[in-house]
Amino acid sequence: MELQDHFLIAMPQLEDSYFQRTVIYICEHNDQGSMGLVLNQPTDLSIAELMAKMNFMMAGGREYPTQLVLAGGPVNVERGFILHTETENTFQHSYKITDNLRLTTSSDIVETFGTPLAPEKYLVALGCASWSPNQLANEIAENSWLLVPANEHILFDVPYSERWLAANQLLGIQHHNFAYQAGHS
Numbered sequence: 001m002e003l004q005d006h007f008l009i010a011m012p013q014l015e016d017s018y019f020q021r022t023v024i025y026i027c028e029h030n031d032q033g034s035m036g037l038v039l040n041q042p043t044d045l046s047i048a049e050l051m052a053k054m055n056f057m058m059a060g061g062r063e064y065p066t067q068l069v070l071a072g073g074p075v076n077v078e079r080g081f082i083l084h085t086e087t088e089n090t091f092q093h094s095y096k097i098t099d100n101l102r103l104t105t106s107s108d109i110v111e112t113f114g115t116p117l118a119p120e121k122y123l124v125a126l127g128c129a130s131w132s133p134n135q136l137a138n139e140i141a142e143n144s145w146l147l148v149p150a151n152e153h154i155l156f157d158v159p160y161s162e163r164w165l166a167a168n169q170l171l172g173i174q175h176h177n178f179a180y181q182a183g184h185s
Helices: 047-053 107-112 135-141 152-157 160-170
Strands: 006-010 023-030 033-038 042-046 068-071 075-085 094-096 101-104 122-131 145-149
Touching: 006 160, 023 075, 023 160, 033 068, 033 135, 042 047, 047 068, 075 107, 075 152, 122 135, 122 152, 135 145, 145 160, 152 160
Parallel strands: 068 122
Antiparallel strands: 006 023, 006 145, 023 033, 033 122, 042 068, 075 101, 075 122, 094 101
């Protein structure tokens, strides 16, 4: 099952307090396991404030992003993960997800924010979600998650609070149509 570049949508009955009603973008899926970013849990910290804390506010005249940093998951919460569209620049620690999407974990990308060298679209998350080998496939088989191919509109343009519903709508599902239990005959 190919999961990379897909949205993982929490089923309404998923009771895990961290993952309830989340949408996760799967950045990596291989023999070692899976890794993704929660897309609809903003922190109260803006990217501009994060940059100030990281001392990147030195250069004047830049237009700094006002969008919020996401709580990307309960693992490596002190680490930043930047999901972004392809740029001409190469960054120190960057991983190709698709032809147009990269995941960068090195701070050299942050230095481009507010300049013409910045990616056209990006999001910043602190922490990630991760699964051991076969764990995610088992959770999907247990009806904890729905899977749908990702799209950049939901990744970058849809407001955080609307991403869970927007991802469900990719499957043609309205939230009021959910059956809360799987049928057994």
